[in-house]
Amino acid sequence: MTHDVRRAGSRAGAHVEADAEAAAAGRGAKGPDELRRQIERTRHELGDTVEELAGKMDVKGRARARAEELRDRAGAMTVQMRSSAAHAGEAGLRHRRPAMVAGAAAAVVVGAVMVRRHRH
DSSP states (O other), X not given: OHHHHHHHHHHHHHHHHHHHHHHHHHXXXXXXXXXXXXXXXXXXHHHHHHXXXXXXXXXXXXXXXXXXXXXXXXXXXXXXXXXXXXXXXXXXXXXXXXXXXXXXXXXXXXXXXXXXXXXX
16 A cells, blocks of 8 residues: 555656646747847846846945935925925016005105194
């Protein structure tokens, strides 16, 4: 009985190997040239993966890149704030003259009323 179990086990193992071979053949190369292209593509993908992993492991490099990004963003915000302030200043100058004229007119009216009251 033990002998039968071994045969069944070896048949199951052979079945798994045959399935793996069939799956590999389904996506495998159709000839030596295609096999070379697949190997080259796999090498390229593996190289990209290794570069990504190396980049994730470079903590100092990532910190420098993040600091540079934040500096750039802060510089852009500074330029934007200065531009907004300059625009607000220009708008204030445009509206300052009418306000000054209105204020001067009001001062003349108040002065005239005070002079009249003082004379009478």
